Amino acid sequence: MTVDAAGAVGGWVGPPPRPAERCATLFVGVAGLMFAGVGPLLLGALEAAHRLSAAQIGLAGTAELLAMGLAAGLTGPLLGVVRLRPLAVTCGLLMAILNLATITASGGWLILLRALNGLPSGSLVWLMTGMIVRAPHPERWAGLYLTLQTLAQLAMVAVLTAFVLAPFGVDGGFSALAMLGGATALSGLAVPSSYAPLRDDSKTHGGWPGARGWWALAAGFCMLAFILAVWMYLAPLARQAGLSEELAGTAIAISLGAQVLGGAAATLLAGRLAWFATLILSIAGLVGVMVLLAWQPGPLAFLACVAGFGFLWLFSTPFLAALAIDADPSRRAAALGSGAQLLGCSGGPLLASLVVRDGEVRGSLVLGVALALLCTVIVIGLRFTARRSR
Numbered sequence: 001m002t003v004d005a006a007g008a009v010g011g012w013v014g015p016p017p018r019p020a021e022r023c024a025t026l027f028v029g030v031a032g033l034m035f036a037g038v039g040p041l042l043l044g045a046l047e048a049a050h051r052l053s054a055a056q057i058g059l060a061g062t063a064e065l066l067a068m069g070l071a072a073g074l075t076g077p078l079l080g081v082v083r084l085r086p087l088a089v090t091c092g093l094l095m096a097i098l099n100l101a102t103i104t105a106s107g108g109w110l111i112l113l114r115a116l117n118g119l120p121s122g123s124l125v126w127l128m129t130g131m132i133v134r135a136p137h138p139e140r141w142a143g144l145y146l147t148l149q150t151l152a153q154l155a156m157v158a159v160l161t162a163f164v165l166a167p168f169g170v171d172g173g174f175s176a177l178a179m180l181g182g183a184t185a186l187s188g189l190a191v192p193s194s195y196a197p198l199r200d201d202s203k204t205h206g207g208w209p210g211a212r213g214w215w216a217l218a219a220g221f222c223m224l225a226f227i228l229a230v231w232m233y234l235a236p237l238a239r240q241a242g243l244s245e246e247l248a249g250t251a252i253a254i255s256l257g258a259q260v261l262g263g264a265a266a267t268l269l270a271g272r273l274a275w276f277a278t279l280i281l282s283i284a285g286l287v288g289v290m291v292l293l294a295w296q297p298g299p300l301a302f303l304a305c306v307a308g309f310g311f312l313w314l315f316s317t318p319f320l321a322a323l324a325i326d327a328d329p330s331r332r333a334a335a336l337g338s339g340a341q342l343l344g345c346s347g348g349p350l351l352a353s354l355v356v357r358d359g360e361v362r363g364s365l366v367l368g369v370a371l372a373l374l375c376t377v378i379v380i381g382l383r384f385t386a387r388r389s390r
Contacts, residue, residue, distance in 0.1 A: 014196020016354030021130070023127075024190035026053040028088050029128025029145060030152045031095070031184040034177065035064055035114075036345070037153025041160060041252050044235025045170035048245065050060030051106035054236060054361055058353025061232040062346045063115035069342035071122025071183035072129070081130065088127060088188025091120035103171045124184070130195050134252040142374050147262050150314070153254035156180075161249030212382060216324040216342060217340040219378040221322065223283070226346030227313050229352040231255075233364040234306065240361060241296040247303075254303055255310035262315035275322035276383045280376065282316030287372050293327035294365045317341070 017025065039061055046052040074121060077088065098117040105113050132141045136242075156176070163171040209217070234255070238248035289309045297305065320341070326335040348371070355363030 011136050013046075017131060017192045019231070020190050021192045024088075024187045025131045025192065026123045026145065026148060028092070028184050028191060028341070029131075029151045030179055031092070031187075032068075032124030032181060033149050034107045034153060034156060035117070035121060037150070038156050038160065038163065038173070038177070039064070039167075040232055040234045041157055041249055042170060042173045042238070043232065044248065045165060045173065045245075046106075046156045047236060048111070048239070049170055051110060051170075054233075054356045054358045055353045056111060058232060058349040058351075058356070058364075060114045061228070062350035062353070063111050064118040064121070065228070065342065065349070067115045068122035068344035069117045069126065069308075069339065069346060071340060072125045072342065073122075075123040075126040076130065081197060082128060085188055085191075085193055085361065086189055087123060087330075088187045090188075091123050092181050092183070092188050094120040094181070095184060099174045099178040099181055102174045103200045103302060112265055115254025119261065127191065131192070132279060134195060147260060147267075147312070150256055150260045150263060154260065154351030156251065157253045157256060160248065161253060165245070165249065166252065206228070209328040209333035212385075213324065213328030214383055215335050216327035216379055217337065218318075219323060219375050220243035220320045220337055221344040222341045222371045222378065223317065224341040224370040225348035225351065226375065227286070227348065228345045229348035229364050229371065230293075230309070230368045231313075232349040233352060233361045236361040237293060237364070238302060238358075240359070241293075241302050243299055243302060247299055251303055255306040257312040258307040258310035262313060263309040263318075266275045266315045266318045267313075273319075274381065275319040275326065278319045278381055279316055282312045282319075283372050283376050285312045286316075287369055290365045290368050290374060294362050294374045323379065323382065374387065 041349065043057045043060055045053065046060075047054060047057055075087075097245055098113055098120075102110060102113050102117075111157075127143060131365050135141045160173050160176060164176055237246045237363070239245070243251065243262060288319060289305050289312070291304050294303070321337055324337050327333060349366075350363040351371075352367050355367050357363075
């Protein structure tokens with residue numbers, strides 16, 4: 001988070017949530033983003049069960065993430081910051097119902113159900129974000145949320161791979177998500193009852209960034225688009241490289257573990273590394289990993305590649321905020337950064353769905369390299385036009 005909440009200096013904006021309320025909000029926020037971590041595993045298993053085609057994997061991932069982004073952006077303006085407990089309970093119950101309904105669906109109906117599930121999930125993400133921006137140190141709470149979210153996704157993937165998918169199939173995976181929705185509904189009873197309103201500074205300079213700020217947002221969009229284009233097809237890529245279903249699940253778990261390390265490294269090194277060099281070198285490393293994956297390496301090399309991909313993903317993305325602030329010191333672009341990145345998360349799988357086919361999904365890697373190069377061009381352009389613009 002890069003946006004400082006008004007009045008947050010030295011304390012919370014409004015009454016500080018009690019420890020139990022903070023824990024409950026963290027839980028529902030993590031549950032809201034759980035699909036982002038387990039999506040590749042479950043969508044890949046649906047393809048293996050012939051309930052989704054290779055192209056429909058991208059459509060399903062796009063539909064859910066796009067709906068999540070819309071809900072995260074519109075929940076506050078539409079519903080306000082009161083009656084948060086009924087909202088959280090309702091969202092948890094809807095997630096439970098929609099995940100159970102997914103068990104009986106396939107094809108277009110399944111994509112529709114995943115899109116609908118993105119709505120309550122996004123509302124829960126908004127609930128968590130609302131607490132972050134009201135905290136005295138938003139970046140600290142955002143880092144905690146990122147770490148817990150990734151650890152929870154890692155644990156869920158490990159449990160599904162080791163104990164659920166083999167005996168119960170993909171339906172067992174969605175049953176587990178339904179149970180998580182039920183637990184979310186219970187936790188919703190303990191979230192804060194309301195949030196204090198934030199000061200509205202949107203009228204300052206029109207509330208929008210300048211041209212350089214929009215280019216910084218475009219870089220964030222491209223970066224998350226190419227990362228998610230590959231991430232959503234990780235399980236099919238593993239099978240195409242000759243890995244078993246068990247190894248495919250292990251690859252996703254290893255990538256999630258590496259993401260935790262990457263996020264922790266970024267937190268420790270933030271402020272000590274130059275954003276430009278960090279982003280350029282990280283994108284170069286991600287391109288190298290995608291090229292290696294396209295060569296369909298053996299099991300050990302494949303696992304090493306996905307570990308590197310996960311580490312560089314979470315290590316590099318925090319520096320997009322520094323890019324946005326450098327491009328637009330007013331921080332209006334940084335305030336819109338998460339929205340642009342969420343759009344990239346949904347747009348990447350959608351674009352990837354257009355360049356893959358059953359049995360051949362390496363087109364997602366080609367697309368990823370192209371978007372990564374476009375992102376690099378934008379970052380370099382912003383860096384070397386900064387002095388002239390100032």
